[in-house]
Amino acid sequence: MYLDGKIRPAACWDHARRYVFDVHEKTPSETTTQLLDRIGELYGIEAEIRGKPSDERLRVRQEKSKPLLVALEKLMREKLATLWPKAPLVEAINYSLNRWDALTLFCDDGQAEISNVLAENALRCVALGRRNYMFAGSDSGGERAAAMYSLLGSCKLNGINPRAYLDYVLTRIADHKINVIDELLPWNVARLLPPFPPASN
Secondary structure (H helix, E strand, C coil): CEECCEECCCCCHHHHHHHHHHHHHHCCCHHHHHHHHHHHHHHHHHHHHCCCCHHHHHHHHHHHHHHHHHHHHHHHHHHHHHCCCCCHHHHHHHHHHCCHHHHCHHHCCCCCCCCCHHHHHHCHHHHHCCCHHHHCCCHHHHHHHHHHHHHHHHHHHCCECHHHHHHHHHCCHHHCCHHHHHHHCHHHHHHHCCECCCCCC
16 A cells, blocks of 8 residues: 555455465364454455445444454464464464564555455456566556556456447547546546446356
């Protein structure tokens, strides 16, 4: 997250959960079950507030998620003190505790997400074509490509057909005032465009 000129890392609970889940799959225990259940409760809260305004998400997270995180950290530290240092669960717990501030950032910022899965999915096409992008021509060419990926990714997140969006913007941008260029951002023109057809199965 970028705030007041500072970048704050936001870690992903999907990754933290995966470490615990891998241990649970091989050697299930009361502790791994408790940890997975508590992480699941955090995701349950997120499901209830998905799509809500950021101030509402922040209020609910402060009220419901923050106490769960305090209890989860306490449980992790207590269990860590009783485990053999080379036990598989130690690595899983340390993964979370070493990133605790970044994992709990979502409770201090209503715009932050509990997981970075959406971002990873949006960038999958970039990863698949990365060999092609070695030939962008220059650093500025790469930066332009990144800007286009961000813009078209924003279209998809806002339910806009990227082609319809580009058609709309490119026919208007030459006569549009530069000081109000944000009027042409995807979420500001979504209501003027045809709905994005659902993906075929």
